[in-house]
Amino acid sequence: MLADRTQARAAERMRADFVTNASHELRTPLSSIIGFVETLRGPAVDDSDARTRFLGIVAEQAERMRRLIDDLLGLSRIEMNEHRAPEQSARLDLLAEAEAEALAPILQARKAQVSLELEPAVAAPSEPEQLSQVLRNLLENAVRHGREGGQIILSVRVLRGSEGGLPPGVLLRVADDGPGIAREHIPRLTERFYRVDKGRSRSVGGTGLGLAIVKHIVNHHRGQLLIESEPGIGTTFRVWLPGRAPDQ
Incomplete structure (x- = not known):
């Protein structure tokens, strides 16, 4: 047989x-x-x-x-626990604000700034602690691999209809104005220990696991992770999650 x-x-x-x-x-x-x-x-x-x-x-x-x-x-x-669906809910905009504030020492060391564009949004079902880790990893990645003295945009908004191939839900976006990433590397960025520039990644404190963790948390939340980058322009990470606007 x-x-x-x-x-x-x-x-x-x-x-x-x-x-x-x-x-x-x-x-x-x-x-x-x-x-x-x-x-x-x-x-x-x-x-x-x-x-x-x-x-x-x-x-x-x-x-x-x-x-x-x-x-x-x-x-x-x-x-x-990836096969178990989350059971809680989280104000994604409040988590984003808290993680941006906690990043102050790293921002100061890199002379970088974060611009917040936060719309009230509820990710549900979700696990707040894991979503905080997604925010932390994406922000640290943007600071460490973006341009020294650069600008990072952190946005959260509600998608009330289909947009750019994404269904209604909530959208988290982290964009930097760093050196960008060549197209051939993008599909492998979420592999464990994959580094575009191994020497630089280690020198700025990366473990090579941050984006792999993001990918698995997003999968756990039945979400989508989208990565766009252009050399010389910067890199944008978008995370779509099931969610809605807060109840009035």
Whole structure:
């Protein structure tokens, strides 16, 4: 009896690739930490300037590992519950405002600004905590990969009729005026650990999992994620979700 195992083998390859990539992403900062600890125990044991500099690097690499582990655990939890429909509702405009305010330190570091265009909107059914994470990841992505000193537009509005191929619902939009992304990269942006510029992504604190988390949360909410970009112009992420205007 013949059986088509194409999908099963593809899933096995994906799992193997995921484990390999995760191991590599963790091994790099861990090797750095081990190397600097050995230096601090040996050649730099009496060098106060070197000790201060190396301890700063160790702390930075440890924080990188913490972010990666948090994202790996978060992605695992989202995937486990992706088949369950959300049961709550959320004021998407209020979540957007709160996440924009919380982003102030990163904005200041990049000398960037966020312009808010927020219409009262209810995402339902939804899970507010997960939608906050979508907002956080998209905003951080725009700040870190947009132009230094750039402008980010964060908008929320209600679609009361079909628009641009999208049915009625609520629409979240995050746009930056950064360098943009070449067309061939766009279909792969939500793959785990996929980076357009690996060196730059790591240097600005990316784990390579943020957009994968966004994709899975949007799928969990039975929504749609649309990505548009033009090199030299910027990148726009649009998230459509089931929802409506608030009850009067």
